[in-house]
Amino acid sequence: METSRRTILAAAAAAGLTVAATGTSHAAAHGRTPAKELFGKLADGTKVYRWTLANGGTRLKVLSYGGIVQSLELPDRHGRYTNVSLGFDNLDDYLTATTFFxxxxxxxxxxxxxxRFTLDGKTHQLSVNDGENSLHxxxxxxxxxxxxxxxFANSSDVGLHLHYTSTDGEMxxxxxxxVTVTYTLTAHGDWRIDYTATTDKATVVNLTNHTYYNLAGEGSGGIYGHELALAAARFTPPEAGLIPTGEPAKVAGTPFDFRRAKxxxxxxxxxxEQLVTAKGFDHNWVLDKGITDRPExxxxxxxxxxxRTLEIATTEPGVQFYSGNFLDGTLTGPSGRTYRQGDGLCLETQHFPDSPNQPSFPSTVLRPGETYRSSTAHTFSAR
Structure with a gap:
């Protein structure tokens, strides 16, 4: 049975969270405007802030550094709250880690x-940071x-608009x-991400979020007992370096078949062999729905x-499921516990890896006068 609205309201109140409900006044629905606090400083003195959003029984903490989701708090079936995302309680660890938490x-x-990729006859050399390849x-x-x-806060939603301008030639x-990325918490506690971008020269763009989930709670151990379903009959198998071959393969009869939850x-x-290559799951699934105007x-x-249950809808044609294969016990989360292989997983909505070099994949080219748009919605419940 799904957690009742009354249970969520009571638990949220005890946790100091805001729950907007139908019929509440404009001011009451706002709760508090997203709260801002200093999280740390970069070596050059630049201040990094943490913003806390609370709405619909969900609490989200976001850093101005990297737009990082530092904490995502959700209730279980009994209304008990915990943080379900992996990360750190200090800026220094984010500055040195290579996990993209x-x-x-x-x-x-x-x-x-x-x-490297070629666009309109010109070859562009990118920053290489993953063996001989460019990653993220x-x-x-x-x-x-x-x-x-x-x-921002309105009669039902609270959120953040995050803005960044990437200069010509950067990386x-x-x-x-x-680029503008909007994080929204709705009155029902859903978390939506909307991405937009414009350019003054032809370029390639593929934006996503890299939150690691453990719905049992950060620091609670492995996610191998989590049940996952993916609406995808194909995936893009990679070769060495996790670069796709360019030929999607059917999931039927393989460990990659998540069409029914397992x-x-x-x-x-x-x-x-694909699990051996990636040391687990670290693959792009080709979503059956393809590219859509609205999140599906x-x-x-x-x-x-x-x-705790997470349902994801997106406009994107793919999702990268990564099972935390390279967490090796060298990093410690806010719980004080170390992260080991399989202690969190990612579901990164996206266009496909290496699309600029794969003509058969959906294009990631953005040209002047066009607007890049992508949306992903996360719905939470406790059954």
Whole structure:
């Protein structure tokens, strides 16, 4: 049974969260305007702030550094709250870690082979930071930039507009790219991400968010018992370096078939060559729905013990499911517990890896006069 509205209201009140409800006054629905506090400073003295959003029984904490989701608090089936995202309680760890915990990813989410692509007859060499490849925008991608943050609150929603301008040539990408990412918490506690971008030169763009989820709670252990469903009959198998071959493969009869919900760990050690290559799941699923104008359902994740459930809908044609394969016990979260392999997972909505070098994949090219748009919605419940 899903957690009742009354249970969420009571638990949220006890946790100091705001729950907007139908018929509440304009002021009451606002709750408090997103709260701002100093989180730390960069070496050059730049201040990094943490913003706290609370609405609909959900609390989200976001850093101006990297647009990082530092904490996501949700109730279980009994109304008990915990943080379900992996991360750190201090800025220094975010500055040195290479895990992309909770970050906004750009200009290009995922990998580009040899950090190189050709557009309109010109070859562009990107920052290489993953072997011989470029990963998540290069050595200093959007995850390592300080974003301008503009809070908002209306009669039902609260949120943040995050703005960043990536200059022509940054990390090797052509064109000055002006980006706005909006995080919204709705009156029902849903979390929506809306991305827009414009450019003054032809370029490639693929934006996403890299939150690591553990619906049992940050620091609680592994996610192999989580149940996952993906609405995808195909995936894009990669070769060495996790660069796709360019030929999607059917999931039927393989460990990659999540069309019916199954536990993450059921087949993860099945010995399939793709699982050996990636040390687990770290693959792009080709969503059956394709590119859509509005977010459509693509993934469901559930922790049977707590009942917490995450449903994802997106406009994107793909989702990268990463099972936390490279967490190695060297990082410690806010709980004081170390993160080991499989202690969190990512579901990154996206266009496909290496699309600029794969003519058969959906295009990621953005030209002057066009607007890049992408939206992903996260719906939370406790069953």
């Amino acid at each position: 909770g970050a906004l990813i750009g200009r290009y989410g995922n990998r580009i082979a040899k950090g 925008g290069g050595a200093k991608g959007f995850d390592k930039r300080v974003w301008d943050v503009e809070p 090797g990408y052509p064109g000055t790219l002006r 536990t993450v760990g059921r087949d993860i050690r099945a010995g399939h 359902p693509c993934a469901t994740l559930r922790d049977p013990e707590s009942g």
